[in-house]
Amino acid sequence: MTDQPSPPIPPSPGAQGPQQTLAERLYLPEIAKGLGNTFRHILRKPFTVDYDGTERGDPNKYHVPRPGYRGEHYLKKDEEGHVKCVACFMCAAACPAECIHIEAAQTPAEWKNRERYPIRFEIDLLRCIYCGYCEEACPVDAIALSPAYNVVSGAREEKVYDRDRLLADGERYGLSLSRHHYRPDGVPGAVAPLSADSATATAQAESANPKEVQRPEETKAPETQDWQI
Amino acid sequence: MECVLKFIPLLIVFFGVLSVVPLLVYLERKISARIQDRIGPNRVGLLGPDSPFEAFGLKTGAKRVLGGWLQPVADVVKLIAKEAIVPAHADRYLYFLAPMFALLPPLLAFIVVPAGPDFPLSYHGPWVKLQVADLHVGILFVLAAASLSVYGLAFGGWASNNKFSLLGGVRAMAQMVSYELGLGLVILAAVMSYDSVSLRDMAYLQAGAARQLDDMGVATGFWEGGSNWIGNWGVWHQPLSFLLFLICAFAENNRLPFDLPECDAELVGGYHTEYSSLCFGMFFQAEYIAMLAMGALIATLFLGGWHFPGYAALIAGALWEQILAVVLGLACFGAKVLAYVLFSMWVRWTLPRFRWDQLMRLGWKAIVPLALANLVLTAALNLQGPSQQKAGHRTAIETGER
Numbered sequence: 001m002t003d004q005p006s007p008p009i010p011p012s013p014g015a016q017g018p019q020q021t022l023a024e025r026l027y028l029p030e031i032a033k034g035l036g037n038t039f040r041h042i043l044r045k046p047f048t049v050d051y052d053g054t055e056r057g058d059p060n061k062y063h064v065p066r067p068g069y070r071g072e073h074y075l076k077k078d079e080e081g082h083v084k085c086v087a088c089f090m091c092a093a094a095c096p097a098e099c100i101h102i103e104a105a106q107t108p109a110e111w112k113n114r115e116r117y118p119i120r121f122e123i124d125l126l127r128c129i130y131c132g133y134c135e136e137a138c139p140v141d142a143i144a145l146s147p148a149y150n151v152v153s154g155a156r157e158e159k160v161y162d163r164d165r166l167l168a169d170g171e172r173y174g175l176s177l178s179r180h181h182y183r184p185d186g187v188p189g190a191v192a193p194l195s196a197d198s199a200t201a202t203a204q205a206e207s208a209n210p211k212e213v214q215r216p217e218e219t220k221a222p223e224t225q226d227w228q229i
Numbered sequence: 230m231e232c233v234l235k236f237i238p239l240l241i242v243f244f245g246v247l248s249v250v251p252l253l254v255y256l257e258r259k260i261s262a263r264i265q266d267r268i269g270p271n272r273v274g275l276l277g278p279d280s281p282f283e284a285f286g287l288k289t290g291a292k293r294v295l296g297g298w299l300q301p302v303a304d305v306v307k308l309i310a311k312e313a314i315v316p317a318h319a320d321r322y323l324y325f326l327a328p329m330f331a332l333l334p335p336l337l338a339f340i341v342v343p344a345g346p347d348f349p350l351s352y353h354g355p356w357v358k359l360q361v362a363d364l365h366v367g368i369l370f371v372l373a374a375a376s377l378s379v380y381g382l383a384f385g386g387w388a389s390n391n392k393f394s395l396l397g398g399v400r401a402m403a404q405m406v407s408y409e410l411g412l413g414l415v416i417l418a419a420v421m422s423y424d425s426v427s428l429r430d431m432a433y434l435q436a437g438a439a440r441q442l443d444d445m446g447v448a449t450g451f452w453e454g455g456s457n458w459i460g461n462w463g464v465w466h467q468p469l470s471f472l473l474f475l476i477c478a479f480a481e482n483n484r485l486p487f488d489l490p491e492c493d494a495e496l497v498g499g500y501h502t503e504y505s506s507l508c509f510g511m512f513f514q515a516e517y518i519a520m521l522a523m524g525a526l527i528a529t530l531f532l533g534g535w536h537f538p539g540y541a542a543l544i545a546g547a548l549w550e551q552i553l554a555v556v557l558g559l560a561c562f563g564a565k566v567l568a569y570v571l572f573s574m575w576v577r578w579t580l581p582r583f584r585w586d587q588l589m590r591l592g593w594k595a596i597v598p599l600a601l602a603n604l605v606l607t608a609a610l611n612l613q614g615p616s617q618q619k620a621g622h623r624t625a626i627e628t629g630e631r
Contacts (some may be wrong), residue, residue, distance in 0.1 A: 031580065048266065
């Protein structure tokens with residue numbers, strides 16, 4: 001860029017072999033240093049979260065994933081209590097693992113807000129790669145990924161979640177009406193929230209400032225923890 | 230009858246040592262976890278969701294009590310339940326002999342280690358020795374037994390029909406030869422200083438002029454003084470010996486940073502790669518028992534045996550005070566052994582493994598010359614020492630006079 005000569009390259013420290021002081025060559029002072037280091041770690045609080053793995057233990061010990069953690073899916077409901085999904089197949093099309101299976105049907109006559117809904121909605125969580133594309137693709141914000149990380153089951157069949165299970169999970173996490181999910185740019189979802197409840201939930205989610213990536217230990221416990229299993 | 234009675238302390242010591250091993254396994258796992266900022270085993274406990282008693286239909290409640298403390302028991306049950314696999318073309322005879330050879334020598338070392346001062350049955354005796362056998366050759370017996378333990382490793386490596394195992398066995402042999410030389414030289418210096426090879430003599434000399442020694446009417450010379458404090462411990466008389474012994478002890482125990490015979494990263498499991506089930510369990514136990522034996526040896530040689538501050542005053546007192554001194558002494562001896570074991574765990578999870586040539590260089594170019602220098606120094610210092618008096622004392626102890 002300029003005509004100035006580049007500064008001379010300093011000789012690599014390893015060129016003549018490592019330069020060790022006498023204390024280093026004697027091993028023992030260095031070993032004492034290392035022992036002191038590990039001893040400090042013994043006294044420190046363990047970094048590992050004492051994850052209980054059950055629903056029986058101390059709720060304060062539950063691990064709280066940071067905002068935007070992509071756990072198991074759930075389906076949301078509209079304000080009438082019906083499944084919010086309009087069976088547009090966008091999520092199934094976006095899914096790189098092809099793990100979403102939907103069968104659409106005409107809505108009953110009393111459902112005023114749309115024409116189609118899924119009579120069958122299954123996610124094969126053993127195929128799922130938890131990429132979150134379904135959540136991104138959904139035009140009506142009906143599917144989302146919860147922070148539920150305890151994904152262990154006893155049998156393969158248990159990991160295929162059907163519509164009712166996904167809806168019930170949404171209820172159970174208390175997230176049916178909220179948008180908790182993580183957008184790196186902080187842009188809220190494509191669709192404006194439908195009800196007052198979900199509007200406040202959105203505001204809360206945004207005020208939590210999802211842009212900050214925090215270590216789990218530093219994360220303040222969110223105001224609502226009822227989505228925890 | 231007498232023969233049967235001789236067996237009782239033997240059984241107490243053997244089963245005592247064997248039953249401490251699971252506790253050490255738990256401690257090692259817990260300490261390694263804490264050093265790495267983990268939690269360690271915390272599930273299998275007396276009560277709580279993961280208690281083994283749940284399997285028997287007992288209500289164990291939601292709260293974990295002593296979580297993780299039964300983990301070693303679970304490990305043992307697992308080891309017993311595993312299938313014992315013998316690899317094809319293995320030398321079956323040597324294959325099953327090897328774990329026994331590994332387990333027996335460290336246990337043998339406990340025979341000659343005095344665990345506490347003589348227990349007084351009344352004020353004027355008789356005294357019961359808290360030691361299985363007071364062999365005159367003492368420390369030499371321990372060395373001989375320790376040398377045998379390499380056969381277990383070598384047999385295991387040879388008989389497994391596995392190249393990794395063989396390499397592990399070969400390494401074990403070379404390492405033992407290199408470091409036993411240093412160990413022997415260090416012990417020689419210590420023996421010179423104590424003027425005795427009996428571990429019992431050594432312990433009594435460090436405990437200072439106790440009432441028993443006064444009764445014998447012998448001066449303890451270089452070691453004189455009813456030391457109420459720890460000033461008479463061998464580590465102050467032989468500091469360099471202590472340091473070298475510690476290093477050699479790690480190598481003898483095949484513990485990190487000298488665990489070349491096992492060397493998980495290079496040799497899978499080293500000499501016990503092909504072992505499973507209880508055969509592996511015996512190797513595993515042998516490692517921890519060898520640690521305990523080394524701890525007992527270090528405690529006796531350098532850390533005053535059972536001696537603790539205030540021992541001299543207690544042991545010179547009334548009968549109940551003497552008994553208290555014995556009990557406290559036993560506890561102190563155990564604490565010293567445990568301290569060594571904890572230290573070696575601490576070192577294990579701090580230091581990386583030595584490379585093979587570094588290990589050899591350290592053994593032959595650092596430990597052996599230093600041990601020789603230490604030997605010469607000790608000899609020179611002891612030239613003016615009152616070894617005559619010490620000799621008189623030794624005879625008194627050997628003949629059992631009081």
